[in-house]
Amino acid sequence: xxxxxxxxxxxxxxxxxxxxxxxxxxxxxxxxxxxxxxxxxxxxxxxxxxxxxxxxxxxxxxxxxxxxxxxxxxxxxxxxxxxxxxxxxxxxxxxxxxxxxxxxxxxxxxxxxxxxxxxxxxxxxxxxxxxxxxxxxxxxxxxxxxxxxxxxxxxxxxxxxxxxxxxxxxxxxxxxxxxxxxxxxxxxxxxxxxxxxxxxxxxxxxxxxxxxxxxxxxxxxxxxxxxxxxxxxxxxxxxxxxxxxxxxx
Amino acid sequence: xxxxxxxxxxxxxxxxxxxxxxxxxxxxxxxxxxxxxxxxxxxxxxxxxxxxxxxxxxxxxxxxxxxxxxxxxxxxxxxxxxxxxxxxxxxxxxxxxxxxxxxxxxxxxxxxxxxxxxxxxxxxxxxxxxxxxxxxxxxxxxxxxxxxxxxxxxxxxxxxxxxxxxxxxxxxxxxxxxxxxxxxxxxxxxxxxxxxxxxxxxxxxxxxxxxxxxxxxxxxxxxxxxxxxxxxxxxxxxxxxxxxxxxxx
DNA sequence: ATTTGCTAATTGCATATGCAATTGTCTAGC
DNA sequence: GCTAGACAATTGCATATGCAATTAGCAAAT
Numbered sequence: 001x002x003x004x005x006x007x008x009x010x011x012x013x014x015x016x017x018x019x020x021x022x023x024x025x026x027x028x029x030x031x032x033x034x035x036x037x038x039x040x041x042x043x044x045x046x047x048x049x050x051x052x053x054x055x056x057x058x059x060x061x062x063x064x065x066x067x068x069x070x071x072x073x074x075x076x077x078x079x080x081x082x083x084x085x086x087x088x089x090x091x092x093x094x095x096x097x098x099x100x101x102x103x104x105x106x107x108x109x110x111x112x113x114x115x116x117x118x119x120x121x122x123x124x125x126x127x128x129x130x131x132x133x134x135x136x137x138x139x140x141x142x143x144x145x146x147x148x149x150x151x152x153x154x155x156x157x158x159x160x161x162x163x164x165x166x167x168x169x170x171x172x173x174x175x176x177x178x179x180x181x182x183x184x185x186x187x188x189x190x191x192x193x194x195x196x197x198x199x200x201x202x203x204x205x206x207x208x209x210x211x212x213x214x215x216x217x218x219x220x221x222x223x224x225x226x227x228x229x230x231x232x233x234x235x236x237x238x239x240x241x242x243x244x245x246x247x248x249x
Numbered sequence: 250x251x252x253x254x255x256x257x258x259x260x261x262x263x264x265x266x267x268x269x270x271x272x273x274x275x276x277x278x279x280x281x282x283x284x285x286x287x288x289x290x291x292x293x294x295x296x297x298x299x300x301x302x303x304x305x306x307x308x309x310x311x312x313x314x315x316x317x318x319x320x321x322x323x324x325x326x327x328x329x330x331x332x333x334x335x336x337x338x339x340x341x342x343x344x345x346x347x348x349x350x351x352x353x354x355x356x357x358x359x360x361x362x363x364x365x366x367x368x369x370x371x372x373x374x375x376x377x378x379x380x381x382x383x384x385x386x387x388x389x390x391x392x393x394x395x396x397x398x399x400x401x402x403x404x405x406x407x408x409x410x411x412x413x414x415x416x417x418x419x420x421x422x423x424x425x426x427x428x429x430x431x432x433x434x435x436x437x438x439x440x441x442x443x444x445x446x447x448x449x450x451x452x453x454x455x456x457x458x459x460x461x462x463x464x465x466x467x468x469x470x471x472x473x474x475x476x477x478x479x480x481x482x483x484x485x486x487x488x489x490x491x492x493x494x495x496x497x498x
Numbered sequence: 499a500t501t502t503g504c505t506a507a508t509t510g511c512a513t514a515t516g517c518a519a520t521t522g523t524c525t526a527g528c
Numbered sequence: 529g530c531t532a533g534a535c536a537a538t539t540g541c542a543t544a545t546g547c548a549a550t551t552a553g554c555a556a557a558t
Contacts, residue, residue: 016540016541016542017541017542043508052543054544054545055543055544055545056543058510058511072509073508075509075552076507076551077507077508078508190439192442192459193441193459194458210442210443210460211441212439234442238438239438239439265512266512293537302512303513307539307540307541310539311540321538323519323540324522325521325522325538326538327538
């Protein structure tokens with residue numbers, strides 16, 4: 001190829017041209033063909049390649065920049081941006097970062113791990129098919145030595161095959177996944193539950209104490225990536241978000 | 250005025266012209282000068298009024314439309330949109346709607362109301378100054394006759410003076426506020442707490458049961474509008490949101 | 499070696515222009 | 529009165545063009 005994979009940019013002929021260009025490039029970024037840091041071809045190159053005017057190409061790129069997928073600078077050109085770490089309240093957040101932001105020491109411990117077909121209980125609780133191969137991990141995160149949050153997670157081995165070889169000795173599963181997989185959609189649910197027998201022991205709280213339960217499932221291009229259940233001791237934690245009526249501020 | 254308040258559109262001379270236009274119109278919408286339903290002048294009129302080309306005006310309007318502030322239709326023109334009712338998980342949501350969406354009958358009851366300077370307890374719990382005049386309301390919302398959520402709210406009388414004359418006989422305070430005030434920013438906090446003595450009685454649950462506590466404060470142009478604390482019986486409720494790494498889906 | 503300045507690549511912005519698509523509104527005919 | 533059709537207003541999209549702003553990279557000067 002002459003420069004980058006400019007040949008990979010293909011229009012589908014449906015809808016406005018500027019939007020075809022926008023979607024074509026967006027897809028290349030989202031499916032990993034153009035990883036962060038990749039140079040996006042300059043407007044003139046795309047213009048010739050696609051037979052569109054510069055203004056039309058420009059419009060597509062400006063929009064992608066506003067969406068945060070690419071970064072543009074005069075003369076330097078356009079590069080694929082790093083995915084944003086945090087978006088409003090409930091993003092895929094890094095628990096180590098969260099803890100360190102509070103000025104506490106962070107540590108974690110994998111309490112159990114099992115790879116393969118899920119047990120009936122796990123399958124039911126995460127809405128999996130029993131035929132899907134997953135890694136099932138239970139992790140306790142600590143903040144200043146105290147239990148901070150209890151994490152139970154399944155990772156889909158078909159989507160993230162590198163999981164099988166990873167021991168999670170230095171990086172907890174959530175952070176490792178952020179580096180080794182992409183996600184395009186997530187679903188969150190928040191509820192309040194009472195700590196059960198096992199959870200209360202691990203989190204060192206009283207049985208029946210209120211806890212905040214955050215359940216999150218993540219997909220990339222409709223392929224499931226991971227599902228996680230985070231149990232926070234209630235009194236000690238809150239999630240905060242700030243936004244305006246027309247979107248995040 | 251000839252048509253609408255087209256004279257109200259004023260550029261501030263800072264930054265790109267299209268963005269000056271965008272901000273000028275956005276501000277008119279956000280501060281209520283152009284309430285929902287108002288006809289935005291057509292592109293040609295703005296173009297003449299502002300001395301910009303049609304494409305430049307167009308660019309500003311297209312962007313506002315994408316942000317959801319205005320709605321555009323060929324031939325009919327452009328009108329100011331209704332503020333979105335729900336944005337991802339934690340929007341300003343209408344509790345009646347929420348209940349009816351579950352197919353239940355909705356009713357509510359104002360348990361107490363007091364207007365004037367806040368008591369020391371209320372001031373502390375909502376972080377108010379004791380000199381601020383507020384209405385303080387406690388409301389119980391019911392779903393199919395059962396307690397659904399307990400609401401405690403203060404409304405700033407200086408920002409929403411119409412509150413003083415409103416009896417909240419047919420519309421609960423949250424919904425009434427949506428119709429009689431604007432907001433430009435909100436802050437949410439979610440946490441899990443155990444039901445106290447008073448709350449458990451009102452919500453008809455056991456004392457100590459886990460509840461989801463949603464605290465929200467709302468401002469319009471840096472003026473406080475309202476602060477509310479919603480207590481949901483834990484087992485029965487969860488908040489759900491769905492989005493991608495680059496924003497809401 | 500360091501600085502200084504030039505050049506060219508690249509994006510940002512605005513304009514003028516033309517045509518397409520949608521749809522209120524009005525009119526002519528029945 | 530009602531309908532079909534013509535007309536015009538309005539937005540949507542794309543192009544061509546020109547200039548401004550930024551800056552990487554190179555060349556010249558010290």
